[in-house]
Amino acid sequence: NAGVTQTPKFQVLKTGQSMTLQCAQDMNHNSMYWYRQDPGMGLRLIYYSASEGTTDKGEVPNGYNVSRLNKREFSLRLESAAPSQTSVYFCASSDRGSTDTQYFGPGTRLTVL
Amino acid sequence: RKEVEQDPGPFNVPEGATVAFNCTYSNSASQSFFWYRQDCRKEPKLLMSVYSSGNEDGRFTAQLNRASQYISLLIRDSKLSDSATYLCVASGTGGFKTIFGAGTRLFVKA
Numbered sequence: 001n002a003g004v005t006q007t008p009k010f011q012v013l014k015t016g017q018s019m020t021l022q023c024a025q026d027m028n029h030n031s032m033y034w035y036r037q038d039p040g041m042g043l044r045l046i047y048y049s050a051s052e053g054t055t056d057k058g059e060v061p062n063g064y065n066v067s068r069l070n071k072r073e074f075s076l077r078l079e080s081a082a083p084s085q086t087s088v089y090f091c092a093s094s095d096r097g098s099t100d101t102q103y104f105g106p107g108t109r110l111t112v113l
Numbered sequence: 114r115k116e117v118e119q120d121p122g123p124f125n126v127p128e129g130a131t132v133a134f135n136c137t138y139s140n141s142a143s144q145s146f147f148w149y150r151q152d153c154r155k156e157p158k159l160l161m162s163v164y165s166s167g168n169e170d171g172r173f174t175a176q177l178n179r180a181s182q183y184i185s186l187l188i189r190d191s192k193l194s195d196s197a198t199y200l201c202v203a204s205g206t207g208g209f210k211t212i213f214g215a216g217t218r219l220f221v222k223a
Contacts, residue, residue, distance in 0.1 A: 033211070042117075042200065042215035043157070058210060090156055098210040099145035104156035 002026055004105035006091050012111045013081040021076040021108050023091030031094045032074035033058075033102065034066060036087040043090065049074055050097060081112045116140055116212045119201050123218035130191045134217050136184040136201030143203040143212075146177055148186050151198045151216065160186075160199070191221045 004025045013019060025032065030051045035043040045058030049068040063085060065077045074093075078085060089108045094100040119136045126132050138146075146163035161168065163175040163184055174187040184201055201214035 040215055043213040045210055048210060097206065098204045099206060101159050106156050
């Protein structure tokens with residue numbers, strides 16, 4: 001069991017470039033989440049997917065889009081990267097929604113120049 | 114005011130010490146509470162869930178006071194390997210999901 005995997009591990013973008021962060025889980029979990037973590041701010045929820053076929057905005061959705069491709073995969077897209085999106089991005093999954101334990105991927109460190 | 118607030122830290126303690134972390138949450142609709150541990154440059158991992166009756170896992174004890182909207186974590190007999198950041202979490206359903214505190218850094222020294 002790999003748990004939650006994320007690609008890439010590191011990425012450097014120029015302002016205005018686009019990219020997609022990939023996330024997959026092999027635990028047959030229903031819910032998946034994307035967070036960003038900035039110093040002193042803690043983890044903040046960007047988007048979540050309560051179940052396959054549904055997505056909802058979290059606390060900081062502006063500048064991002066998501067796709068729940070199937071039960072296993074949940075991708076996060078930056079259409080036009082900005083320096084304010086420099087952060088560490090974590091994907092997570094849980095079986096029974098947000099009140100259940102969440103399992104995190106190893107994270108993607110993104111720098112936008 | 115942040116929805117989940119934690120002691121700012123860092124806490125610097127010697128091996129064998131007992132250390133307590135506090136956390137308050139503002140949303141009374143919160144239903145589930147957790148402590149996660151995060152090592153430097155790693156992902157958060159569940160340390161323990163927090164129940165109203167209090168719960169213990171080895172050297173770790175978590176308490177929840179719903180009336181005061183307060184969560185605590187007690188670590189007894191600290192080990193070097195306990196050095197990490199501890200994240201307090203409150204979550205619910207409907208429009209309110211999961212809110213993480215900013216974390217409290219712990220350094221345990223020999």
